[in-house]
Amino acid sequence: MDTVTYKEPAPIVDRENPFESMMERFDVAAELLELERGVYEYLKTPVKQVVVSIPIQMDNGEIEVFEGYRVIHNDALGPSKGGIRYAPDITIDEIKALAAWMTWKCSIANIPFGGAKGGVKCDPTKLTQVELEKITRRFTANMLDVFGPDKDIPAPDMNTNEQVMAWIMDTYSMHTRRTENAVVTGKPLIIGGSLGRREATGRGVMVSTFAAMAKKGLNPKQSTCAVQGFGNVGSVSAKLLSEQGLKVVAVSDVSGGYFNKKGINVNAAIEWIQKHRTLEGSGIGDPISNEDLLELEVDVLVPAAKEDQITGKNAGKIKAKIIVEGANGPTTAKADPILDKNGILVVPDILANSGGVTVSYFEWVQDRQGFFWTLDRVNRRLERMMTDAFNNVFQTAERYKVSMRLGAYILAIDKVAKTLKVRGIYA
Numbered sequence: 370m371d372t373v374t375y376k377e378p379a380p381i382v383d384r385e386n387p388f389e390s391m392m393e394r395f396d397v398a399a400e401l402l403e404l405e406r407g408v409y410e411y412l413k414t415p416v417k418q419v420v421v422s423i424p425i426q427m428d429n430g431e432i433e434v435f436e437g438y439r440v441i442h443n444d445a446l447g448p449s450k451g452g453i454r455y456a457p458d459i460t461i462d463e464i465k466a467l468a469a470w471m472t473w474k475c476s477i478a479n480i481p482f483g484g485a486k487g488g489v490k491c492d493p494t495k496l497t498q499v500e501l502e503k504i505t506r507r508f509t510a511n512m513l514d515v516f517g518p519d520k521d522i523p524a525p526d527m528n529t530n531e532q533v534m535a536w537i538m539d540t541y542s543m544h545t546r547r548t549e550n551a552v553v554t555g556k557p558l559i560i561g562g563s564l565g566r567r568e569a570t571g572r573g574v575m576v577s578t579f580a581a582m583a584k585k586g587l588n589p590k591q592s593t594c595a596v597q598g599f600g601n602v603g604s605v606s607a608k609l610l611s612e613q614g615l616k617v618v619a620v621s622d623v624s625g626g627y628f629n630k631k632g633i634n635v636n637a638a639i640e641w642i643q644k645h646r647t648l649e650g651s652g653i654g655d656p657i658s659n660e661d662l663l664e665l666e667v668d669v670l671v672p673a674a675k676e677d678q679i680t681g682k683n684a685g686k687i688k689a690k691i692i693v694e695g696a697n698g699p700t701t702a703k704a705d706p707i708l709d710k711n712g713i714l715v716v717p718d719i720l721a722n723s724g725g726v727t728v729s730y731f732e733w734v735q736d737r738q739g740f741f742w743t744l745d746r747v748n749r750r751l752e753r754m755m756t757d758a759f760n761n762v763f764q765t766a767e768r769y770k771v772s773m774r775l776g777a778y779i780l781a782i783d784k785v786a787k788t789l790k791v792r793g794i795y796a
C-alpha cells in the first residue's frame with residue numbers, strides 16, 4: 370500500500386465561484402433542452418447538505434475542531450457517489466459544485482449512481498498520520514446515517530488515498546457490526562479494492578485524449594502534450610500518454626513547471642516524487658511557472674491540478690489544439706467561449722475524468738458480488754465505457770451544434786430529468 374503523500378494545490382490563477390461556473394453551463398443546457406421550470410429547480414438544488422464538526426485530540430494533547438461536509442446533489446439515478454477531499458481552503462459552495470458535477474459525470478458514464486462530494490477543511494501537510502486517522506474516523510462516524518453501500522458511497526479525491534478509504538471502511542464496518550466493503554471505493558486491494566482503480570482516472574484521460582486526437586486528425590506519435598499537476602491523475606495520465614507515443618514536454622506540481630523540449634522522462638519524475646514529495650530538484654526539465662505551462666505551444670494540454678486554472682484572463686493565450694480536463698472544474702465558464710472561438714477542442718471534466726468513478730462502480734459491483742475481476746477485464750470494460758461516453762457526448766454536441774462541454778451537460782441533464790419524470794415526485 371502506498372504511503373499518504375499530500376500535494377498542495379497548484380496556485381490559483383483567478384478564482385470564479387465554482388458553483389456559479391457549473392450553473393452557467395447548466396442554464397444554457399437547460400434552455401437548449403427546454404427543461405421545464407420545476408425540473409430545473411429540482412436539478413439545481415442539492416437534495417442533502419450535511420455539515421459536521423470533528424473534534425480531535427491532537428498529538429500535543431490539545432483539542433482542535435475541524436469542519437466536515439457531505440453534499441448529495443442528486444440520487445435519482447441511484448445511490449450517490451463521489452470523493453472526499455481534504456484541503457484547508459474548501460468551501461461548501463465548492464463541494465456543491467463538485468457534487469453536481471458528479472451527478473452529471475455518473476449520468477454520462479452510464480453508471481447507476483447519483484452525485485455527491487464531501488470533504489474536511491484541514492491542512493493535511495500539517496497533520497500527523499495519527500491525527501489524519503482520527504479525523505477520518507470521526508468524520509465517518511458523524512456520517513453514519515449518510516454513507517451506505519445502497520445510499521452514498523465515498524471515494525478518494527484531492528489529498529485522500531487508499532489508506533483513508535480503508536479507515537472509512539473499517540469505521541463504518543465497526544459501527545454496523547459487519548464487514549461492509551462496498552460502502553467506499555478506492556480501497557486497498559486486500560480489503561476489496563479493484564485492480565486498476567488507482568490508475569483509472571489517468572487511463573480514462575488517455576482514452577479520451579486519443580478519441581479527441583482522432584477527431585482532430587492528429588497523429589499521437591507526432592504530437593506533444595503538457596500536463597498540469599502531478600498527483601494521481603496527472604502522473605498516471607502523463608505516464609500512459611508517453612507510453613502511447615505522445616511526447617510529454619512539460620509537467621508541473623506545487624513546486625512549479627518543468628519543460629523539456631526532447632520530452633520529460635515521466636518514469637523518472639514519478640520515481641523522484643515518490644521519494645521527495647515534489648518535483649523540485651528532479652532535473653527533469655527547465656523550470657517554468659504553472660501559468661506558463663498552460664500557454665505552451667503543444668497539441669494537447671491536460672489540466673490535472675484543480676479548479677479555476679483556465680479562466681477568462683488566460684484562455685485567449687492557450688495554444689493547445691485539444692484540452693483534456695483531468696481535474697474537476699479546471700476551466701471557468703468565462704473561459705469556455707474564448708476557447709470555443711479559437712477552435713480548441715475541450716474534452717470536459719465530467720467526461721474526461723470519469724474513468725475514476727467508472728472503475729469505482731466496477732469496485733462496488735465486485736464487492737457486492739464477492740467476485741473479483743482481472744486487470745485486463747477492468748481495463749477493457751473501462752476503455753469500452755469511456756469510448757461510448759465520448760461518442761455519445763460528441764454526437765450530442767454535433768446534434769445541438771454546441772461545444773463538447775455543453776453537449777456533455779445536455780446529455781447528462783436530459784437523462785437525469787427523464788429518470789426523475791419516470792420515477793415521479795413522491796409526496
Ligand code: GLU
Pocket residue numbers: 450451452453522523524525526527554697722723725726727729
Ligand atoms: N473523486 C473522483 C472524481 O471526482 C472519483 C469519485 C468516485 O470514484 O466516486 O470523479
